[in-house]
Amino acid sequence: MLFLHCLYYLLIDLCLRLRGAGNPLLSHIVKIVRNISLKIYWRKEAAKRSGHYKIALEEIEGYIADQKTVEDEIEARELARIIGEFLDTLTLENRVIFMRRYWFADSYKDIAEFMGFSEKNISVRLTRIREKMKQYLIEREVFV
Amino acid sequence: MNVKKFSDAMSELDTKYIDEALNYKKKAKRRNWIKWGAMAACLCFVVVGSILFNLHNLTDFNAMIGKTSVDTVAIMTSVPVDEWTAWYQQINLSEKELEKYVGDEYLKTDSRTWYFPDGVNNLKYLICKDAGDSLTLWMFISFATEEVKTYTYGDVLSIIYGVHGADDIVSITTSPFQANNTDEGKAIQKKIGTHTYTDCEAINMFYNIVKDVICYGADGEDPANETRFSYSFSTENSDKLSSGESTYGTRRISIEFKNGTILDSWKYSALSGSFFEYGGIYTEPLEENDVYALNDIFGIK
Known part of the structure; x- marks a missing residue:
């Protein structure tokens, strides 16, 4: 798992370095690598290990997890569509910050450096975005 | 919904969001000097003329407001700004004076239209025209923090x-x-x-x-x-x-x-x-x- 975790981040880093070439397949490659890594991550023994991604999920859990969800079986794709609509309501910068945290699992420090902001600024922005997303999901009855 | 469902949903997101996050460049580094240099060479006289025109207007409204002792009225209103709700306070200025400074439209709602002061492209001040075409001047005070605390x-x-x-x-x-x-x-x-x-x-x-x-x-x-x-x-x-x-x-x-x-x-x-x-x-x-x-x-x- 540790090897695959490192491989995932090495591949992400390689993709980021090569992104200047404007490869249109880049996002698809990154997506495939992420999906493979996550399948392994969700195995019981892998979930026990701490890591950036686990920390990011724990952070957002309070804003999405509820025993009283109306539709427990909402399809991942439907939820993805709703999250996508929510992302469209954000500014470019906030959308990128959200993706860097909850898709790429970057640390606050890495996001701050990437965006040219301070860590405190990133922390405040992510708090606001999470609260806004929670409200968005409540209004769409995904989170009751 | 649990975190795994959220994680699965994130995996299903449209790749355009991933592209955007991969290709984002900090504002300061976005300049392509070759591109801007070529554009500047072709359009420089238009840009200079535009700047001179706008500077005149910029100085005009800002000069006016700088000389005026800002007299606030105890009336507040909320205006959608970016992803925020901003609180603005009314400034006491005659409609006759304000007519000279109505600039580009910023926002139109059901009952009001908001304008930048002429030659100004920031949101410190906004001019409001209501349903009856009356003009009022407003100054930014703060963002609303009811939903988001800071x-x-x-x-x-x-x-x-x-x-x-x-x-x-x-x-x-x-x-x-x-x-x-x-x-x-x-x-x-x-x-x-x-x-x-x-x-x-x-x-x-x-x-x-x-x-x-x-x-x-x-x-x-x-x-x-x-x-x-x-x-x-x-x-x-x-x-x-x-x-x-x-x-x-x-x-x-x-x-x-x-x-x-x-x-x-x-x-x-x-x-x-x-x-x-x-x-x-x-x-x-x-x-x-x-x-x-x-x-x-x-x-x-």
């Missing part, structure tokens, strides 16, 4: 004033906080005087501190505003002063930006180590190092 001064600078870095600041002027009208208080204020800082180092340091200041807005509550620091100052009657330390350690701040706008609603208290504004707008106290840095800049010992 914002930063960096948000205010970038969203309202169009300021994205220290390079956008021309000068910072400090002046005494005139809350003590005793003879002794006035003597301290005279001794403090007014100072303008234009050196890059001071401006950079100031900007890097204030952009992260966390603000609770007018809806928020005053955080623990205990006296954190004490100062020494010389005056013969120091023991007879009321709030002497507060008078000595507080500065009104006025920031001039390159776009011609002035931000003059912030006050800095070295005693509590925080910024504040009139109307009960409170901020999170600063880190000690930031307090010492600001005191060095402002000459507060």
Whole structure:
């Protein structure tokens, strides 16, 4: 798992370095690598290990997890569509910050450096975005 | 929904969001010098002409508002700005005067249309035309914090004033906080005087501190505003002063930006180590190092 975790981040880093070439397949490659890594991550023994991604999920859990969800079986794709609509309501910068945290699992420090902001600024922005997303999901009855 | 469902959903997101996050470039690095150089060569006379025209108008509205003693009316309204709800306060200015300054449309709602002042492209002031075509002038006060508890001064600078870095600041002027009208208080204020800082180092340091200041807005509550620091100052009657330390350690701040706008609603208290504004707008106290840095800049010992 540790090897695959490192491989995932090495591949992400390689993709980021090569992104200047404007490869249109880049996002698809990154997506495939992420999906493979996550399948392994969700195995019981892998979930026990701490890591950036686990920390990011724990952070957002309070804003999405509820025993009283109306539709427990909402399809991942439907939820993805709703999250996508929510992302469209954000500014470019906030959308990128959200993706860097909850898709790429970057640390606050890495996001701050990437965006040219301070860590405190990133922390405040992510708090606001999470609260806004929670409200968005409540209004769409995904989170009751 | 649980975190795994969320994680699965994130995996299903449209790749356009991934592309955007992969290809994002910080604003300062976005310039392609070859591209901008070519465009500048072709369009330079148009750009210069446009700038000169707008500068005339920029000076016109800003000059007018600078000469006017801003007379606020006790009426507030909310305006959608970016992803925020912003609170604006009405300014007392005649419609006849305002007609000259109506610029580009900023926002249209069911009952009102909002305009930039002519030649101005920031959101400190907005002109409102209501359903009856009456014009009123409004000034930004704060962001609403009911749903989201805080914002930063960096948000205010970038969203309202169009300021994205220290390079956008021309000068910072400090002046005494005139809350003590005793003879002794006035003597301290005279001794403090007014100072303008234009050196890059001071401006950079100031900007890097204030952009992260966390603000609770007018809806928020005053955080623990205990006296954190004490100062020494010389005056013969120091023991007879009321709030002497507060008078000595507080500065009104006025920031001039390159776009011609002035931000003059912030006050800095070295005693509590925080910024504040009139109307009960409170901020999170600063880190000690930031307090010492600001005191060095402002000459507060």
